[in-house]
Amino acid sequence: MSSTVRVSQEERSRAMRARLMDATIDCLVEHGFGGTSSTLISERAGVSRGAQLHHFPTKNDLVVAAVTHLTEVRGAELAAAAAAVPAAHRTRDVLRMLGDHFASPVFIAALELWVAARTEPALLAAVEPLEQKVGRETHRMTVELLGADESRPGVRELVQATLDLVRGLGLAATISDDTRRRNRILDQWARTLDGALT
Amino acid sequence: MSSTVRVSQEERSRAMRARLMDATIDCLVEHGFGGTSSTLISERAGVSRGAQLHHFPTKNDLVVAAVTHLTEVRGAELAAAAAAVPAAHRTRDVLRMLGDHFASPVFIAALELWVAARTEPALLAAVEPLEQKVGRETHRMTVELLGADESRPGVRELVQATLDLVRGLGLAATISDDTRRRNRILDQWARTLDGALT
């Protein structure tokens, strides 16, 4: 009477890998890179240690896979948030949207990987190219959202500055989350930016 | 014939503690927080493990002491850099000075501690108040260097934005150090800031 549903190996494998990668990102957010041991990940994912090692022979394999996975999640979240920005108060709301993204768990996970990658060559090799890709996409998206004309001198730099600003705000938010402060700063920058872009 | 100079206990103790704290910061820069083991620190400092444990019973004691020490070093370096800013091209050079500081080893060490503190309560308790203090002092110093009038609406937020920007640039610099890009952005920011502050 075992009503066990038959699941294909490919399906099982994909699901298992996804669970492990998600658990890895969760652990990064909750315990930081240093506190993210492979044992902890397998427990969090509800996966036996043997299964984990079967899909990802080394911890580095898992982390690198999680980096790729995280990049996709970040891209998707950003795109969704961008689509939800209202038309009125364009600049202000675009900046707030960016500010929110750079204070979200996915950013925190990316931050942990970023900082760890600085002193781990194997991680850096995986993080650097993906980060550049996300950076370029985010830049392009921001230019489009703001309707900025990059052919005018200084405009490109101002968009870059805006993105580095929200990155800095996101870093500050990891220790003391002060949303009101962040929004005040972003609102003022929105006014200044509007003046400089037109 | 042992021409051993007699050194007071207090002096020896202070020197030993200083060597250990400096070595801790060096290790943070070179190996990251995760790669900074107490054994590594004692080797780097040229101090026996026993002596290390005598001065700092636990690793946490050492790291917390290093945080305090690092804060002092950061303050001193910033003050020295501030004093060296030329009078001409004021805004531009002030921003470049800040940009350089937030890309220096002391900032990297602080970044490692900052990120680690997010998931380590004992560290956070030491880092948070000191970071706020440094933040306030840096803000005050920047206002003074720029000759900004904070009584005017928006000025305070623009100075805060400037500091969060250099923090974001510093974070980006840890992976791909692109000084030219940074200076282009800061120069443009300086022009925009000058327009907004006057």
Add this chain to the structure above:
DNA sequence: CAACAAACAGACAGGCTTGACTGTTTGTTT
């Protein structure tokens, strides 16, 4: 259904880290 391969489970060994502990040297105090 038989044979095979992939997926899964859990035990185990080697290496590293931390802090406790014992012993020695050096400075201070009386």
Add this chain to the structure above:
DNA sequence: AAACAAACAGTCAAGCCTGTCTGTTTGTTG
């Protein structure tokens, strides 16, 4: 100088982390 305390040195055990290994289950193929 004797007695004491602080500074210094090095060893050791407990615990965790990683990755290897053996064995079991489940799906696939002929």
